[in-house]
Amino acid sequence: xxxFEQTATILATCPLGLPPFxxxxxxxxxxxxxxxLDNGVETRGTMQDCMRMNLHLRTAHRVLFELxxxxxxxxxxLYAALVKVPWEDIMEADGYVSVSSSVRNDTVxxxxxxxxxxxxxxxxxxxxRAGRRPDSGPDQxxxxxxxxxxxxxxxxxxLDTTGETLSRRGYRRMxxxxxxxxxxxxxxxxxxxxxxxxxxxxxFVAPMCGSGTLAIEAxxxxxxxxxxxxxxxxxxxxxxxxxxxxxxxxRKKASKATNKNxxxxxxxxxxxxxxxxxxxxxxxxxxxxxxxxxxLCDFSExxxxxxxxxxxxxxxxxxxxxxxxxxxxxxxxxxxxxxQHCGGYTGYIFTGNxxxxxxxxxxxxxxxxxxxxxxECRLLEYELYAGTRxxxx
Numbered sequence: 001x002x003x004f005e006q007t008a009t010i011l012a013t014c015p016l017g018l019p020p021f022x023x024x025x026x027x028x029x030x031x032x033x034x035x036x037l038d039n040g041v042e043t044r045g046t047m048q049d050c051m052r053m054n055l056h057l058r059t060a061h062r063v064l065f066e067l068x069x070x071x072x073x074x075x076x077x078l079y080a081a082l083v084k085v086p087w088e089d090i091m092e093a094d095g096y097v098s099v100s101s102s103v104r105n106d107t108v109x110x111x112x113x114x115x116x117x118x119x120x121x122x123x124x125x126x127x128x129r130a131g132r133r134p135d136s137g138p139d140q141x142x143x144x145x146x147x148x149x150x151x152x153x154x155x156x157x158x159l160d161t162t163g164e165t166l167s168r169r170g171y172r173r174m175x176x177x178x179x180x181x182x183x184x185x186x187x188x189x190x191x192x193x194x195x196x197x198x199x200x201x202x203x204f205v206a207p208m209c210g211s212g213t214l215a216i217e218a219x220x221x222x223x224x225x226x227x228x229x230x231x232x233x234x235x236x237x238x239x240x241x242x243x244x245x246x247x248x249x250x251r252k253k254a255s256k257a258t259n260k261n262x263x264x265x266x267x268x269x270x271x272x273x274x275x276x277x278x279x280x281x282x283x284x285x286x287x288x289x290x291x292x293x294x295x296l297c298d299f300s301e302x303x304x305x306x307x308x309x310x311x312x313x314x315x316x317x318x319x320x321x322x323x324x325x326x327x328x329x330x331x332x333x334x335x336x337x338x339x340q341h342c343g344g345y346t347g348y349i350f351t352g353n354x355x356x357x358x359x360x361x362x363x364x365x366x367x368x369x370x371x372x373x374x375x376e377c378r379l380l381e382y383e384l385y386a387g388t389r390x391x392x393x
Contacts (some may be wrong), residue, residue: 002241013040017370050161054226058186064158074107082121093130096143145235147162163235171286185213198222203309207269207299212279219288224259308344317353331359347382354371
Protein backbone atom coordinates (compact mmCIF):
# COMPACT_ATOMS: atom_id res chain seq x y z
CA UNK A 1 0.00 0.00 0.00
CA UNK A 2 1.32 3.43 -0.96
CA UNK A 3 2.02 5.73 1.95
CA PHE A 4 -0.39 8.17 0.27
CA GLU A 5 -3.19 5.67 0.92
CA GLN A 6 -2.46 5.28 4.63
CA THR A 7 -3.94 7.03 7.66
CA ALA A 8 -1.69 7.81 10.59
CA THR A 9 -1.05 10.22 13.43
CA ILE A 10 0.04 13.63 12.16
CA LEU A 11 1.96 16.05 14.38
CA ALA A 12 2.02 19.71 13.41
CA THR A 13 4.82 21.33 15.43
CA CYS A 14 4.92 24.95 16.56
CA PRO A 15 6.65 27.17 19.14
CA LEU A 16 5.51 27.40 22.76
CA GLY A 17 2.31 29.39 23.17
CA LEU A 18 1.04 28.77 19.64
CA PRO A 19 -0.93 25.46 19.98
CA PRO A 20 -4.28 27.24 20.61
CA PHE A 21 -3.93 29.18 17.37
CA UNK A 22 -2.67 26.14 15.49
CA UNK A 23 -5.63 24.10 16.78
CA UNK A 24 -7.98 26.75 15.45
CA UNK A 25 -6.33 26.63 12.04
CA UNK A 26 -6.50 22.83 11.92
CA UNK A 27 -10.17 22.87 12.90
CA UNK A 28 -10.84 25.32 10.07
CA UNK A 29 -9.24 22.80 7.69
CA UNK A 30 -11.70 20.16 8.84
CA UNK A 31 -9.19 18.11 10.81
CA UNK A 32 -10.53 16.22 13.82
CA UNK A 33 -9.32 14.36 16.93
CA UNK A 34 -7.06 17.27 17.80
CA UNK A 35 -4.68 16.75 20.72
CA UNK A 36 -2.78 19.94 21.71
CA LEU A 37 0.74 19.49 23.10
CA ASP A 38 3.25 22.03 24.45
CA ASN A 39 4.94 22.39 21.05
CA GLY A 40 2.35 21.21 18.57
CA VAL A 41 -1.00 19.62 17.84
CA GLU A 42 -1.69 16.00 16.94
CA THR A 43 -4.43 14.76 14.65
CA ARG A 44 -5.21 11.76 12.44
CA GLY A 45 -5.11 11.94 8.69
CA THR A 46 -3.53 11.09 5.36
CA MET A 47 -0.64 12.44 3.34
CA GLN A 48 -3.18 14.50 1.43
CA ASP A 49 -4.08 16.15 4.74
CA CYS A 50 -0.36 16.81 5.23
CA MET A 51 -0.25 18.53 1.84
CA ARG A 52 -3.21 20.75 2.79
CA MET A 53 -1.66 21.56 6.15
CA ASN A 54 1.65 22.58 4.58
CA LEU A 55 -0.20 24.85 2.18
CA HIS A 56 -2.51 26.54 4.67
CA LEU A 57 -1.10 26.55 8.22
CA ARG A 58 0.28 29.91 9.33
CA THR A 59 1.46 29.06 12.86
CA ALA A 60 3.00 25.60 12.29
CA HIS A 61 6.69 24.87 11.77
CA ARG A 62 6.54 21.30 10.44
CA VAL A 63 3.97 18.68 9.52
CA LEU A 64 5.14 15.21 10.60
CA PHE A 65 3.49 11.97 9.42
CA GLU A 66 4.06 9.07 11.82
CA LEU A 67 5.79 6.03 10.31
CA UNK A 68 6.64 3.92 13.35
CA UNK A 69 6.12 4.03 17.12
CA UNK A 70 8.23 1.50 19.02
CA UNK A 71 10.44 0.77 22.03
CA UNK A 72 14.22 1.09 21.72
CA UNK A 73 16.47 0.84 24.76
CA UNK A 74 19.63 1.72 22.80
CA UNK A 75 20.93 2.52 19.32
CA UNK A 76 21.13 -1.14 18.29
CA UNK A 77 17.44 -1.63 19.14
CA LEU A 78 16.66 1.56 17.21
CA TYR A 79 18.45 0.19 14.16
CA ALA A 80 16.82 -3.24 14.46
CA ALA A 81 13.33 -1.70 14.44
CA LEU A 82 13.94 0.65 11.53
CA VAL A 83 15.72 -1.74 9.20
CA LYS A 84 12.38 -3.60 8.99
CA VAL A 85 10.53 -0.55 7.63
CA PRO A 86 9.68 -0.98 3.92
CA TRP A 87 11.70 2.03 2.81
CA GLU A 88 11.36 0.91 -0.80
CA ASP A 89 7.71 1.98 -0.59
CA ILE A 90 8.68 5.47 0.56
CA MET A 91 11.70 6.41 -1.57
CA GLU A 92 13.83 5.24 -4.47
CA ALA A 93 17.02 3.26 -3.91
CA ASP A 94 19.07 5.98 -5.59
CA GLY A 95 17.34 8.77 -3.64
CA TYR A 96 18.47 10.98 -0.78
CA VAL A 97 17.52 11.01 2.89
CA SER A 98 18.11 13.53 5.68
CA VAL A 99 17.47 12.83 9.35
CA SER A 100 17.01 15.16 12.31
CA SER A 101 16.02 14.22 15.83
CA SER A 102 15.17 15.07 19.41
CA VAL A 103 16.87 12.51 21.67
CA ARG A 104 16.82 12.01 25.43
CA ASN A 105 18.11 8.50 25.95
CA ASP A 106 20.58 7.38 28.63
CA THR A 107 22.68 5.40 26.14
CA VAL A 108 23.07 8.16 23.52
CA UNK A 109 24.88 11.41 24.30
CA UNK A 110 24.72 12.94 20.83
CA UNK A 111 21.61 13.07 18.64
CA UNK A 112 23.88 12.95 15.57
CA UNK A 113 24.73 9.35 16.46
CA UNK A 114 21.02 8.47 16.51
CA UNK A 115 20.64 10.16 13.12
CA UNK A 116 23.45 8.02 11.72
CA UNK A 117 21.81 4.82 12.99
CA UNK A 118 18.54 5.79 11.30
CA UNK A 119 20.42 6.43 8.04
CA UNK A 120 22.22 3.09 8.45
CA UNK A 121 18.89 1.28 8.78
CA UNK A 122 17.57 2.89 5.60
CA UNK A 123 20.77 2.24 3.65
CA UNK A 124 21.13 -1.38 4.78
CA UNK A 125 17.50 -2.14 3.90
CA UNK A 126 18.16 -0.99 0.34
CA UNK A 127 21.45 -2.91 0.15
CA UNK A 128 19.57 -6.07 1.13
CA ARG A 129 16.75 -5.46 -1.36
CA ALA A 130 18.33 -3.60 -4.27
CA GLY A 131 22.09 -3.97 -3.89
CA ARG A 132 22.61 -0.20 -3.67
CA ARG A 133 22.00 2.48 -1.10
CA PRO A 134 20.58 6.03 -1.17
CA ASP A 135 22.71 9.07 -0.52
CA SER A 136 22.26 10.96 2.77
CA GLY A 137 23.12 14.25 4.40
CA PRO A 138 21.70 17.33 6.15
CA ASP A 139 20.15 18.99 3.08
CA GLN A 140 16.36 19.14 3.61
CA UNK A 141 15.78 20.45 0.09
CA UNK A 142 16.66 17.04 -1.38
CA UNK A 143 14.99 13.66 -1.09
CA UNK A 144 12.92 12.59 1.88
CA UNK A 145 13.20 14.04 5.37
CA UNK A 146 12.85 12.00 8.57
CA UNK A 147 12.44 13.12 12.16
CA UNK A 148 13.12 10.91 15.18
CA UNK A 149 11.61 11.64 18.59
CA UNK A 150 13.31 9.35 21.12
CA UNK A 151 12.72 9.77 24.85
CA UNK A 152 13.93 7.08 27.26
CA UNK A 153 13.01 3.85 25.44
CA UNK A 154 10.02 5.28 23.55
CA UNK A 155 10.73 6.17 19.95
CA UNK A 156 8.61 7.67 17.16
CA UNK A 157 9.89 8.04 13.62
CA UNK A 158 8.11 10.58 11.44
CA LEU A 159 8.20 11.40 7.79
CA ASP A 160 8.80 15.15 7.74
CA THR A 161 6.48 16.27 4.95
CA THR A 162 7.65 19.89 5.20
CA GLY A 163 11.42 20.02 4.79
CA GLU A 164 12.62 23.53 5.44
CA THR A 165 10.49 24.97 8.25
CA LEU A 166 7.17 26.64 7.41
CA SER A 167 8.28 29.69 9.38
CA ARG A 168 10.48 30.57 6.41
CA ARG A 169 7.79 31.61 3.99
CA GLY A 170 10.35 32.66 1.41
CA TYR A 171 9.32 36.30 1.15
CA ARG A 172 11.66 37.86 3.68
CA ARG A 173 14.68 38.64 1.52
CA MET A 174 15.60 41.74 3.58
CA UNK A 175 15.14 40.89 7.29
CA UNK A 176 16.35 44.24 8.68
CA UNK A 177 17.25 44.03 12.42
CA UNK A 178 15.79 41.61 15.00
CA UNK A 179 12.86 40.59 12.75
CA UNK A 180 9.80 38.85 14.15
CA UNK A 181 9.48 35.27 12.93
CA UNK A 182 6.68 34.78 10.40
CA UNK A 183 4.81 32.18 12.46
CA UNK A 184 4.94 34.40 15.56
CA UNK A 185 3.68 37.38 13.56
CA UNK A 186 0.86 35.23 12.19
CA UNK A 187 -0.09 34.18 15.73
CA UNK A 188 -0.25 37.84 16.82
CA UNK A 189 -2.46 38.65 13.83
CA UNK A 190 -4.75 35.68 14.46
CA UNK A 191 -4.94 36.49 18.19
CA UNK A 192 -6.28 39.93 17.33
CA UNK A 193 -9.27 38.45 15.47
CA UNK A 194 -8.10 40.40 12.44
CA UNK A 195 -9.61 37.81 10.07
CA UNK A 196 -13.11 38.75 11.21
CA UNK A 197 -12.37 42.49 11.26
CA UNK A 198 -10.95 42.32 7.72
CA UNK A 199 -14.17 40.78 6.44
CA UNK A 200 -16.06 43.75 7.87
CA UNK A 201 -13.83 46.31 6.18
CA UNK A 202 -11.62 47.05 9.17
CA UNK A 203 -8.07 48.40 8.98
CA PHE A 204 -4.74 47.03 10.16
CA VAL A 205 -2.10 49.58 11.15
CA ALA A 206 1.49 48.56 11.88
CA PRO A 207 3.66 51.43 13.11
CA MET A 208 7.30 50.51 13.81
CA CYS A 209 6.88 47.98 10.98
CA GLY A 210 10.55 47.00 10.69
CA SER A 211 10.89 44.44 7.91
CA GLY A 212 7.11 44.40 7.53
CA THR A 213 6.34 40.93 8.83
CA LEU A 214 3.22 41.89 10.83
CA ALA A 215 1.74 43.88 7.94
CA ILE A 216 2.54 41.15 5.41
CA GLU A 217 1.00 38.41 7.55
CA ALA A 218 -2.04 40.65 8.13
CA UNK A 219 -2.39 41.13 4.37
CA UNK A 220 -2.19 37.40 3.75
CA UNK A 221 -4.87 36.76 6.37
CA UNK A 222 -7.13 39.50 5.00
CA UNK A 223 -6.79 38.06 1.49
CA UNK A 224 -7.14 34.47 2.78
CA UNK A 225 -3.96 33.70 0.88
CA UNK A 226 -2.43 30.37 1.86
CA UNK A 227 1.17 30.94 3.04
CA UNK A 228 2.35 27.77 1.30
CA UNK A 229 1.39 29.19 -2.10
CA UNK A 230 4.55 31.30 -2.34
CA UNK A 231 6.27 28.81 -4.63
CA UNK A 232 8.37 26.83 -2.16
CA UNK A 233 9.13 23.12 -2.48
CA UNK A 234 7.79 20.75 0.17
CA UNK A 235 9.40 17.46 1.19
CA UNK A 236 6.20 15.47 0.51
CA UNK A 237 6.72 16.11 -3.22
CA UNK A 238 9.80 13.86 -3.09
CA UNK A 239 8.05 10.89 -1.48
CA UNK A 240 7.40 7.84 -3.66
CA UNK A 241 3.79 7.83 -4.89
CA UNK A 242 3.39 11.61 -4.85
CA UNK A 243 0.64 12.68 -7.26
CA UNK A 244 1.56 16.00 -8.88
CA UNK A 245 -1.92 16.38 -10.38
CA UNK A 246 -3.58 15.98 -6.98
CA UNK A 247 -1.29 18.61 -5.53
CA UNK A 248 -2.12 20.98 -8.40
CA UNK A 249 -5.82 20.53 -7.54
CA UNK A 250 -5.14 21.48 -3.91
CA ARG A 251 -3.23 24.58 -5.02
CA LYS A 252 -5.97 25.54 -7.46
CA LYS A 253 -8.59 25.19 -4.71
CA ALA A 254 -6.50 27.34 -2.38
CA SER A 255 -6.08 29.95 -5.09
CA LYS A 256 -9.84 30.11 -5.72
CA ALA A 257 -10.45 30.66 -1.99
CA THR A 258 -8.48 33.93 -2.05
CA ASN A 259 -10.56 36.87 -0.83
CA LYS A 260 -10.83 39.49 -3.57
CA ASN A 261 -13.33 41.68 -1.67
CA UNK A 262 -11.10 43.11 1.07
CA UNK A 263 -11.99 46.81 1.35
CA UNK A 264 -10.01 47.85 4.42
CA UNK A 265 -6.57 49.40 4.53
CA UNK A 266 -3.27 48.01 5.77
CA UNK A 267 -0.77 50.69 6.74
CA UNK A 268 2.88 50.11 7.66
CA UNK A 269 5.19 52.89 8.85
CA UNK A 270 8.71 53.24 10.21
CA UNK A 271 11.09 56.13 10.85
CA UNK A 272 13.99 54.19 9.28
CA UNK A 273 14.25 54.38 5.45
CA UNK A 274 16.10 51.03 5.39
CA UNK A 275 13.17 49.40 7.22
CA UNK A 276 10.64 50.74 4.72
CA UNK A 277 12.80 49.56 1.84
CA UNK A 278 13.08 46.09 3.40
CA UNK A 279 9.34 45.94 4.12
CA UNK A 280 8.45 46.93 0.55
CA UNK A 281 10.80 44.32 -0.89
CA UNK A 282 9.46 41.60 1.37
CA UNK A 283 5.84 42.54 0.61
CA UNK A 284 6.65 42.38 -3.11
CA UNK A 285 8.10 38.89 -2.69
CA UNK A 286 4.95 37.87 -0.78
CA UNK A 287 2.74 39.25 -3.54
CA UNK A 288 0.98 41.76 -1.26
CA UNK A 289 2.86 44.99 -1.94
CA UNK A 290 -0.18 46.56 -3.59
CA UNK A 291 -2.28 45.76 -0.50
CA UNK A 292 -0.04 47.63 1.97
CA UNK A 293 0.47 51.39 2.22
CA UNK A 294 4.02 52.19 3.33
CA UNK A 295 5.03 55.52 4.86
CA LEU A 296 8.27 56.90 6.28
CA CYS A 297 7.43 58.66 9.54
CA ASP A 298 7.61 58.45 13.30
CA PHE A 299 5.09 55.99 14.70
CA SER A 300 3.20 58.82 16.39
CA GLU A 301 2.54 60.39 12.98
CA UNK A 302 1.05 57.24 11.48
CA UNK A 303 -2.29 57.76 9.75
CA UNK A 304 -5.18 56.13 11.60
CA UNK A 305 -8.13 55.72 9.19
CA UNK A 306 -11.76 55.91 10.21
CA UNK A 307 -13.88 52.74 10.59
CA UNK A 308 -11.65 51.17 13.25
CA UNK A 309 -9.63 48.00 13.25
CA UNK A 310 -6.32 46.96 14.81
CA UNK A 311 -3.14 48.91 15.49
CA UNK A 312 -0.23 46.65 16.41
CA UNK A 313 3.31 47.55 17.44
CA UNK A 314 6.39 45.45 18.12
CA UNK A 315 8.72 47.88 19.91
CA UNK A 316 12.18 47.03 21.21
CA UNK A 317 12.08 45.70 24.75
CA UNK A 318 15.59 45.85 26.11
CA UNK A 319 16.51 42.17 25.72
CA UNK A 320 18.16 42.21 22.29
CA UNK A 321 18.17 45.84 21.21
CA UNK A 322 18.11 49.09 23.12
CA UNK A 323 18.37 49.90 26.78
CA UNK A 324 15.43 49.48 29.14
CA UNK A 325 15.77 52.93 30.72
CA UNK A 326 16.02 54.59 27.32
CA UNK A 327 12.99 52.68 26.06
CA UNK A 328 10.59 53.66 28.86
CA UNK A 329 9.69 57.02 27.21
CA UNK A 330 8.99 55.14 23.97
CA UNK A 331 6.36 53.02 25.71
CA UNK A 332 4.89 56.11 27.32
CA UNK A 333 4.66 57.68 23.87
CA UNK A 334 2.90 54.58 22.54
CA UNK A 335 0.30 54.97 25.30
CA UNK A 336 -0.16 58.63 24.35
CA UNK A 337 -0.47 57.66 20.68
CA UNK A 338 -3.14 55.09 21.53
CA UNK A 339 -5.12 57.57 23.65
CA GLN A 340 -4.85 60.56 21.33
CA HIS A 341 -5.11 59.02 17.87
CA CYS A 342 -6.46 55.47 17.98
CA GLY A 343 -9.94 55.80 19.47
CA GLY A 344 -12.32 53.16 18.14
CA TYR A 345 -9.44 50.74 17.48
CA THR A 346 -8.08 47.78 19.40
CA GLY A 347 -4.43 48.38 20.26
CA TYR A 348 -1.75 45.71 20.59
CA ILE A 349 1.81 45.77 21.84
CA PHE A 350 4.07 42.73 21.53
CA THR A 351 6.80 42.88 24.15
CA GLY A 352 9.08 40.71 26.23
CA ASN A 353 9.40 43.31 28.99
CA UNK A 354 6.41 43.80 31.28
CA UNK A 355 8.24 46.46 33.29
CA UNK A 356 8.40 48.62 30.18
CA UNK A 357 4.76 47.81 29.43
CA UNK A 358 3.75 49.58 32.65
CA UNK A 359 4.95 52.81 31.04
CA UNK A 360 2.13 52.60 28.50
CA UNK A 361 -0.24 53.86 31.18
CA UNK A 362 -3.31 51.98 29.94
CA UNK A 363 -5.13 49.01 31.38
CA UNK A 364 -4.86 45.84 29.31
CA UNK A 365 -7.93 43.92 28.25
CA UNK A 366 -5.97 40.72 27.52
CA UNK A 367 -2.40 39.46 28.01
CA UNK A 368 -1.60 36.61 25.65
CA UNK A 369 1.54 34.59 26.42
CA UNK A 370 3.74 33.99 23.38
CA UNK A 371 7.43 33.20 22.96
CA UNK A 372 10.05 34.93 20.85
CA UNK A 373 12.63 32.14 20.66
CA UNK A 374 13.18 31.38 24.38
CA UNK A 375 11.98 34.77 25.61
CA GLU A 376 8.57 34.68 27.27
CA CYS A 377 6.60 37.59 25.83
CA ARG A 378 3.12 39.06 25.93
CA LEU A 379 0.77 40.32 23.28
CA LEU A 380 -0.97 43.08 25.22
CA GLU A 381 -4.45 44.10 24.09
CA TYR A 382 -5.93 47.53 24.79
CA GLU A 383 -9.50 48.55 24.08
CA LEU A 384 -9.29 52.13 22.83
CA TYR A 385 -12.59 53.92 23.13
CA ALA A 386 -13.66 56.33 20.42
CA GLY A 387 -14.06 59.15 22.93
CA THR A 388 -10.33 59.17 23.66
CA ARG A 389 -9.35 60.35 20.20
CA UNK A 390 -8.36 64.00 19.94
CA UNK A 391 -9.65 65.70 16.83
CA UNK A 392 -7.06 67.65 14.89
CA UNK A 393 -7.69 71.33 14.67
